[in-house]
Amino acid sequence: MNNKEKLDQFTLDIEFLLISVVQGVALGALAGAAAKPLNEMNIQYWPYILSGFLLILTFWSQAIIHSLSFIKWPLDLSHNFLYFLLGLIEFLAFANLTDPLRWFIFQLVFVLIASALYFVDLKLILAVSDRFKKTKAQRELYMNILSEQLTEMKTLVPSGIIFNLFAVSLIWEFPEIFIERGFHIAIVMVQVLLTGYILAVSLNSFKERSRLISES
Numbered sequence: 137m138n139n140k141e142k143l144d145q146f147t148l149d150i151e152f153l154l155i156s157v158v159q160g161v162a163l164g165a166l167a168g169a170a171a172k173p174l175n176e177m178n179i180q181y182w183p184y185i186l187s188g189f190l191l192i193l194t195f196w197s198q199a200i201i202h203s204l205s206f207i208k209w210p211l212d213l214s215h216n217f218l219y220f221l222l223g224l225i226e227f228l229a230f231a232n233l234t235d236p237l238r239w240f241i242f243q244l245v246f247v248l249i250a251s252a253l254y255f256v257d258l259k260l261i262l263a264v265s266d267r268f269k270k271t272k273a274q275r276e277l278y279m280n281i282l283s284e285q286l287t288e289m290k291t292l293v294p295s296g297i298i299f300n301l302f303a304v305s306l307i308w309e310f311p312e313i314f315i316e317r318g319f320h321i322a323i324v325m326v327q328v329l330l331t332g333y334i335l336a337v338s339l340n341s342f343k344e345r346s347r348l349i350s351e352s
Contacts, residue, residue: 140209143209143210144208144209146209147207147208147209147210147211148203148204148207150211150216151199151203151207151216152200152203154216154219154220155196155199155200155203155219156196158219158220158222158223159192159195159196159199159223161223161227162192162223162226162227162230163189163192165226165227165230165231166185166188166189166192166226166230166233168230169185169188169230169231169233169234170185170188170233172234173185173233173234178234180318180320180321181233181234183321183324183325183327183328184233184234184236184239184324185233186328187324187327187328187331188226188229188230188233190328190331190332190335191226191246191331192226193335194331194334194335194338195222195226197335197338197339197342198338199219200342201338201341201342201345201346202257204345204346204349205277205281205345205349206257206260206261206264206281207260208264208267212256212260214256215253215256215257215260218249218252218253218256219253221249222246222249222250222253225242225245225246225249226246228242229242229243229246236307236314236315236320236323236324237304237307237308237311237315239324240300240303240304240307240323241304243300243303243327244297244300244301244303244304247293247296247297247300248297250293250296251289251293251297254285254288254289254293255289257285258285258286258289261281261282261285262282265278268352271352273348273351273352274352276348276351276352277345277348277349277351277352280344280345280348281345284341284345292334295330299326299327299330303323303327306323307320307323
């Protein structure tokens, strides 16, 4: 292994450690916030617990496959700083698990910061394009990385922003319906379904990306 390969592996090790630690802290925060609703059988907040857990799984799986695909030396600090910031927002969202309005406000902030991460990742993907030109398999891998990144930026990010903005607006404008009468459960159930769908897509993408990485 030459010096460049050692630096690439060092960068990847830091990335894996950061992702796992940040999401581990987020999982701990979710577990702490979930204890009271679970113990008291406060069922209306159980979908929020499930939504938070699915969010952690989705973020972790997406971050891991991105790291395996294009994270190389030199280490990009702005990329890593955004991981910390997203972890903080997750922590704050989970701390407000029983406050629907604040929950969706923090979910909206999370998606907005995630959109910034998508742009930073796109910059990293474009910067390493020369490393994927040696073989047909590498070029196929690069096109898969780039196309999926652009697709997610055009679909997942706008959908997340619109959904959470809509949720915040509904709860803010009609608290008597969505808070006092408990219809916030309908909104969070939609969030559970959407996050579950994104996780399923992410897992399918992980399988395909893993195959392409192996072949390249």
